[in-house]
Amino acid sequence: MENSRRDFLKIAGISALAVAGAEPVLNAFASEHGEEASKAAGFQKEEKALTAKQWAMVIDTRKFKSAKDLEPIIEVCHKIHNVPDFSKENKRHIIKWIWEEEYKHAFPGDASGFTDERIEHLPFLVLCNHCEEPPCVRACPTKATFKREDGIVLMDFHRCIGCRFCMAACPYGSRSFNFRDPRPFIEERNPQFPTRMKGVVEKCNFCAERLAAGQVPACVEASKGAIAFGDLYDPESEVRKLLKSNYTIRRKAGLGTGPTIYYIV
Amino acid sequence: MNKQMYDKKNVIAGIVIFAVLVSFPFWYNLGKAAPAPELVLTDAAKAAKECVMSKEEMKAGHMQLLDMWREKVVRESDRIYVSAKGKPYVMSLSNTCMDCHSNKAEFCDRCHNYSSVTPYCWDCHIDNPKAEVKNFKVSENSKEAK
Amino acid sequence: MLELALKGSKKYYGWVAVLLGGISVGFAVYLWQLNFGLGLTGMHRDVSWGFYIAQFTFLVGVAAGGVMVVLPYYLHHYKAFGKITILGEFLAISAITMCLLFIIVDLGQPMRALNVILHPTPKSILFWDMIVLNGYLFLNIIIGWQVLEAERNAVAPPKWLKPFIYLSIPWAVGIHTVTAYLYCGLPGRGFWLTAILAPRFLSSAFAAGPALLILLCLIIRKMTKFDPGKEQIQSLAKIVTYAIIINVFFLLCEVFVVFYSRIPEHMDHLTYLFYGLQGHSALVPWMWTSMSLMGIAIILLLIPSVRANESLLAICCVLVFCGTWIDKGLGMISGGFVPNPLHQVNEYAPTIPELAITLGVYATGFFVLTVLFKIAVTVKEEAAA
Incomplete structure (x- = not known):
């Protein structure tokens, strides 16, 4: 999950830089390193999801x-x-x-x-x-x-x-x-x-x-x-x-x- | 060295015609720039106040976000996205995005038309599921199927 | 050298116009197919590959067949073929062009074709097929062009070209082997699930390719001042003779294994092709025609005096080409899909739009061939003059 979050922020940041200027990128980096980092953007399975090996x-x-x-x-x-x-x-x-x-x-x-x-x-x-x-x-x-x-x-x-x-x-x-x-x-x-x-x-x-x-x-x-x-x-x-x-x-x-x-x- | 240019007339005429053709879209549309479209938020979207990312990030990167979502949902079977603010969302174009933004024509199409992009998301994903869901019935025991 | 293709006789321009007409018709119908979907074709759930993929398979063979002039010249220093290697290489270029086009027109989502590169999947044979086909196209363009340009300037081809030429020889075998592997590695498709498939593909390729080349040589001799040469044509005829015999031999090996073992999953497909199955027999007359054409061709080609007579040889080459075309371009793909894995018979026949697109692709290939041959022949004429 760690990796995918960083990937995601990178992608969002890069696109933001290209389209809307640098500000959102800074925000993105701020949120990556800031206090919100622990609960920042990420991906999860649904809690009630059924899982199996096969x-x-x-x-x-x-x-x-x-x-x-x-x-x-x-x-x-x-x-x-x-x-x-x-x-x-x-x-x-x-x-x-x-x-x-x-x-x-x-x-x-x-x-x-x-x-x-x-x-x-x-x-x-x-x-x-x-x-x-x-x-x-x-x-x-x-x-x-x-x-x-x-x-x-x-x-x-x-x-x-x-x-x-x-x-x-x-x-x-x-x-x-x-x-x-x-x-x-x-x-x-x-x-x-x-x-x-x-x-x-x-x-x-x-x-x-x-x-x-x-x-x-x-x-x-x-x-x-x-x-x-x-x-x-x-x-x-x-x-x-x-x-x-x-x-x-x-x-x-x-x-x-x-x-x-x-x-x- | 011989510095003479052969077929001078033809060469120059050719270059001029080429330059005119290449720049055609620019001078043809000169002074006709369309005004940037205004997006309309539905009442639901207004009431929610915030999206899965900030407005600026969504404006610039919603396509990358959706691309990421589809990879996650389809290929890695993660279905929940947790926003930077810690709020969970089900990653679904139809059931999450279009649930709030149920006005595709005024929210999606306007800007896509303006920037001349034609995403084919809606070839498969249904644009306003809420309007249809009431009419859809299967046998009673699988009604809650997503 | 491309400018050489621009100066030609009225006949040349007429022929080019005919081809361009064919291309336009094919392209227009393709736009229709692009808009409607592959439902425009006769393919269905059970026979999910049809005429396009069959033509692709056959033409990979034609492309690989070009190596039959390159190999004797470069590996055995058989000097006579030096005169016509360029024809073999240019034939390969146009055949590969058609192959790639047939793949594109067969895709349900052609706009996403580059996904094969964006998400490379070495476990998929199609991935390797893409690599070998494009590689072979690239090799033949480089080699053909360099050799011809050197000939035009009356100098020896550059030294760095040699490794490419040597590489192109096993590569030619590679393209058809990999193409056979597309089919013969699939469990549950008994018709293709045989190790003889790649050798069979190669032998029919080395018959059909050189047979077409003989016909093209005869046409060139008639239409231009360049004579590919009697000895060259005779040597090609021997190659065709050997290859078509080996092809039929391999086929008979398959027939023996299948009908003597009597394993239904392998036998039913051949039964369908040659006798019909559950009352369905659309391909039966075709398959017997193919067998007769190849059989007659073998008998005729084995007679030295027939082979030496160029008009009779031309007829033999037509027989070989048509025989192998029916075998591969018609029976090979349908035969593998009928009966389906559930042992039901749902036949396939191409539709008219499908045939129009096929003709369009062939027209494109022959357009490329015409232009390249025009250039090559003009260079040869200039060199002789």
Whole structure:
């Protein structure tokens, strides 16, 4: 924090010098060295923010009966994150953060012709796996997509150049591209969350904005207990307890990407 | 050494035309300087009395501040800015800045237009969330989502 | 020397006008795309790279192919190629120009392109691709220009140029290797996930580049007083023959591994390209055309009398160029994205605006090529006179 504060004062000071004369710079230096220094400008996390070493999710597919059960989950995610709806306009431009897939698509390569009937017709929720070794992060030439300290694979929309290398790198098809200005296709926007602009890639953010405010992801909340969320490296966390007592599968675990979405089947 | 200039006429004419073209914006706009715009503060902004930095610092460096904020929020997951006076603010263009300065046209645009800059902040960030927030509803249990 | 490009025949000016027309059309459509977004193209969520990136990949090959005249001349002192190295270098410059333009038109936020330098990320292959492509452009501009200027002044090229020339040879291999690494290091894209990809790219490059160069040499001979030379063209023909055979061999290696192992994640893409998958088969006729073109070209090129006949050789070169273009500029990118990672088939076809922008980029590249070749040929004509 010490460093960033100084950086910040430097930047503010320099710009002030350039634009408005020297006075504010002197103020800035005065406040850096003066009595106010202890509580001077700085950055903090929100006190109620939830933190983890690696966030993870356990989806209990036994608690879902049909696609109807998934609808509210998908809806709340797309609604609060201002995900546009292109399904009526042009299917090529579709954007999705969380959606449903059949077993044979969510787990291609694992499906056989003789799958358990429940599994075969069960809709699976799929989303960004927030991999421990994300290939998309490796591919991004600007660090616009990066792995945060709590394990979330996040997008920095300000920095994305729209090269779509991350989309080629993702083995789960979890990323979407804004082929055009998404705003006209957001029916009702959440004014407290930004929209995106054309030409950038987007995907699930594990509700980083809600975690900062001490809330679990919206899909977890809307799942009525079917989705658990917690720290993969905290032995006491809910996800660890579930992983200990249930057989779980992950999508394409063999690729070594370390997906952190686990499915109880 | 031969000091003669070849194609003298053409060279001089060329230089003159070049000089006129290059200085075009200056003499074309001569005497037409637009008056500096006046910014309008909303009642909320007036009542708050102070911003996250002093008025002078904000005038000169709000863009650097916002740039810093977005780095902090997006990349380092710090969401709270503590001002020099020790007051905490949530670092959010829409939810903090535009909460007070809900008059984008009179507060932001005037000066941006005057100085001929077109920041694309509002391509994504919503300029007056308060006016819209009442109408936005999701299922009851995730209403407080930010 | 640039002034040499300003004096030309009516035909030359006509051709330049045609190219400028193409550039304007492409540029106008690009402005539209800039305003609307990449939604103007046929790309979508599943096939997120399309025609632009495919052309980029193919043209990196054409650029690298230029080294096939530089290497024998400078490393093996094969004197005959001294006459045409400049053509190889100038061809590389125009091909790299097109590559860089194709990258730019493919970006969703081109205004932020410099973020690649502002936030350098050595883990990303795209970062390295930017470095090798710009480096190769730089090397060829320096080398080409210096050598040509020296020739014009009837002196030996400066000594300091030698290290750059030697560097440019492995660098040419580098540009296409790094370009292959863009694709072959991605988990979950079975079509590209093969170590033979970079060698395959290189072999098709060393076929397509010199094939185009032969055609350009024949055109130059016809249109100007400069003759690139019979021996030169014959040597290039041998290079094309070897390279196209190696290219098909590498492809067959891939086909064997994929179809004998029968691992679906690798096999499905080739199945889609050559037989169609889940009822989708848009690329099937193209791929078989490509195979036939390359196959026929190999058979013809192997016959010495055919190769020696320049008209037949020209036809062979067209076959090789088109065959490798379909393989790389059409099948290579789409094939990697279909089926998608969830094993669904969503095909891709370029739209008309997309093709217009592509043509615009090609027109720009050929404009650069025309101007550079005009300069080079004029210098050669002057030297001969």
